[in-house]
Amino acid sequence: MRNERHARPHGRPSSRPPGTATLVLSGAARAVAAVLEEGQSADAALAAQVAEAMEALQEVQQQGGPRGAIQAVTLGTLRWYLRLAPAVLPLLARPGAQTDVRLRALLACAVHQIEYSSHAQATTVAAAVDAARLLGLERAAGLVNAVLRRYLRERVALLASADRDLATRHAHPAWLVEALRAAWPAELEQLLAANNAHPPLALRVDLSRTRSVDYLQELAARGLAGEAVSGVPTAVTLSHPVPVAELPGFAEGRVSVQDPSAQLAALWLAPLPGERVLDACAAPGGKAGALLEIAAGPIALTAVDNDAARLERVGENLKRLGREAKLLQADLCGPPDWWDGVPFDAILLDAPCSATGVIRRHPDIKLLRRAADIAGFAARQLLLLRGCWPLLRPGGRLLYATCSVLPAENAAVVRAFLAATPEATVAPVPEPLAGLPLHPCGPGWQLLPGAAGDGFYYACLHKEGEAR
Ligand SMILES: C[S@@+](CC[C@H](N)C(=O)[O-])C[C@H]1O[C@@H](n2cnc3c(N)ncnc32)[C@H](O)[C@@H]1O
Numbered sequence: 220m221r222n223e224r225h226a227r228p229h230g231r232p233s234s235r236p237p238g239t240a241t242l243v244l245s246g247a248a249r250a251v252a253a254v255l256e257e258g259q260s261a262d263a264a265l266a267a268q269v270a271e272a273m274e275a276l277q278e279v280q281q282q283g284g285p286r287g288a289i290q291a292v293t294l295g296t297l298r299w300y301l302r303l304a305p306a307v308l309p310l311l312a313r314p315g316a317q318t319d320v321r322l323r324a325l326l327a328c329a330v331h332q333i334e335y336s337s338h339a340q341a342t343t344v345a346a347a348v349d350a351a352r353l354l355g356l357e358r359a360a361g362l363v364n365a366v367l368r369r370y371l372r373e374r375v376a377l378l379a380s381a382d383r384d385l386a387t388r389h390a391h392p393a394w395l396v397e398a399l400r401a402a403w404p405a406e407l408e409q410l411l412a413a414n415n416a417h418p419p420l421a422l423r424v425d426l427s428r429t430r431s432v433d434y435l436q437e438l439a440a441r442g443l444a445g446e447a448v449s450g451v452p453t454a455v456t457l458s459h460p461v462p463v464a465e466l467p468g469f470a471e472g473r474v475s476v477q478d479p480s481a482q483l484a485a486l487w488l489a490p491l492p493g494e495r496v497l498d499a500c501a502a503p504g505g506k507a508g509a510l511l512e513i514a515a516g517p518i519a520l521t522a523v524d525n526d527a528a529r530l531e532r533v534g535e536n537l538k539r540l541g542r543e544a545k546l547l548q549a550d551l552c553g554p555p556d557w558w559d560g561v562p563f564d565a566i567l568l569d570a571p572c573s574a575t576g577v578i579r580r581h582p583d584i585k586l587l588r589r590a591a592d593i594a595g596f597a598a599r600q601l602l603l604l605r606g607c608w609p610l611l612r613p614g615g616r617l618l619y620a621t622c623s624v625l626p627a628e629n630a631a632v633v634r635a636f637l638a639a640t641p642e643a644t645v646a647p648v649p650e651p652l653a654g655l656p657l658h659p660c661g662p663g664w665q666l667l668p669g670a671a672g673d674g675f676y677y678a679c680l681h682k683e684g685e686a687r
Pocket residue numbers: 499500501502503504505506507523524525526529549550551552569570571572
C-alpha cells in the first residue's frame with residue numbers, strides 16, 4: 220500500500236541528470252518492490268526495470284550501462300533482504316506495509332550496497348537520496364538521508380541484533396529454516412550458507428561435438444578459466460561469469476548454460492539410440508537438449524508442457540542446439556488425449572516444485588514461497604506421476620526429478636506413488652553416477668546445493684515387465 224505522504228508522480232524535479240549509481244539504485248529498488256509487492260519473479264521484475272533504466276540512461280546520454288549493476292544489486296538485495304530489512308526498516312516511524320514499498324525496497328538496496336559492496340558509504344547515501352526523487356518519493360528524500368545516516372552510525376548493533384536469530388542471520392524465512400531443519404538437521408547451517416552463495420556459471424558441453432577437455436582449452440585460449448566437474452562428464456564451470464555471447468561455441472549450440480545437478484537428469488535416464496523418450500514438463504527445454512545430446516544415436520523425443528509461452532522457448536533452445544523434438548502443449552495431470560497410444564521407453568518427469576534447491580540462483584524464492592505452497596506442489600507432483608506412468612511401456616523407466624530439497628515434494632510423493640503402484644520399483648543409482656554426493660532420501664537421492672551443484676532430487680522408477 221502507498222504512503223500518501225511520499226507518493227508522487229514518477230519523475231525528477233532536479234535539472235541535474237542522475238548518475239549511474241542513482242539509476243542503479245532506483246532500478247534495483249523498483250525491481251525489488253515488484254518482487255515484494257506484486258509477487259513477481261526477480262527475472263520478470265528485472266526485465267522491466269533494466270529496460271527502463273537503459274532508456275533513462277540514453278536520455279541523459281551517459282556512457283556505459285547499468286544493466287549488470289541493476290541485476291547485481293537487485294539479486295543481492297533479494298538474497299539478503301530478510302537480514303537487511305529487520306536491521307534498517309525499524310528506523311522508520313512506520314516500518315511495515317504502511318510505508319511505500321518502493322521506499323522500503325530502496326532502503327534495503329542502499330543498505331545492501333553499504334554491507335556487501337565496496338562503494339563508498341557516503342556515495343551510496345547520496346545516490347539513494349537522488350534515487351528517492353527518481354522514484355517519485357521526493358518528500359521522502361530527507362527521510363532516506365536521515366535513516367541511512369543513522370544506519371551507518373548504528374549498523375554494527377543493528378545487525379548484531381538481527382543476527383541473533385538463525386533465520387534472520389541467513390536471510391531465510393522462518394518456515395523454511397524449520398522445514399530444512401526437520402529434513403537436514405546435520406546439514407542445516409551449511410545448507411543455509413550455500414543458499415546465499417554465488418554459484419559459478421555452469422555449462423553443459425555437447426560431448427557428441429566437443430570433448431570437455433578440448434572445450435576447457437578453448438576457454439583458456441580466450442582467457443577464461445574453467446574446470447571440469449567431478450562425476451559429471453558433460454559439466455564445466457567458469458571461475459568468472461561472462462555473457463553467453465562470449466562463450467566459444469555457444470551460438471552454434473556446442474555448449475549450454477546448465478547446473479551440473481540438472482545435467483544429471485539426462486545422464487541418469489541415459490536414453491539409448493532409437494528409444495521413444497517423453498520429456499514431461501519440458502519447458503524451457505534445458506533437459507530436453509541434454510537428453511538429445513547424451514544419447515549415442517538419435518532418439519524420438521516428445522517434449523510436453525502445459526505452458527504455451529514456455530514451450531516456445533523449448534523450440535528456440537533446441538534450434539540453437541540444432542536438435543529436434545516433437546513439442547506438444549498438454550496438461551499431463553489430465554487424460555492423455557495428445558498421446559498416440561505408443562508407449563514410451565523412458566520418461567523424464569521434471570516436476571514443478573518449490574525450487575528450494577536453486578535458491579542460490581533465484582534468491583527471490585525466499586520471499587515468494589510460503590509454507591502453505593508446499594502441499595499444493597506435492598499434490599500436483601503426485602498427479603503428474605500418476606498421469607505419466609500409464610504412458611510408460613512395461614520394462615521402461617521413469618525418472619522423477621525436482622529442484623526441491625524438501626522431502627514433502629520428493630520422498631513423500633514417490634512413496635505415496637509406490638504405495639499405490641505395485642508394478643513400480645526404485646532402480647539403484649546408475650554405476651557412472653555412484654561417486655556423486657547423493658544423500659539417500661526415501662526411495663530416491665538428494666543432492667544438496669553446494670560446491671557440486673544445485674539441490675536436486677532424483678528417483679528412477681522401473682515398470683515391471685520385459686526389459687528390452
Ligand atoms: C521445473 S520446470 C521444467 C524445466 C525443464 N524440464 C527444463 O529442464 O528446462 C516445470 C515445468 O512444468 C510445467 N508444468 C506444470 N504443470 C504442468 C502440467 N500439469 N502439465 C504439463 N506441464 C506442466 C511448467 O510449465 C514448467 O515449465
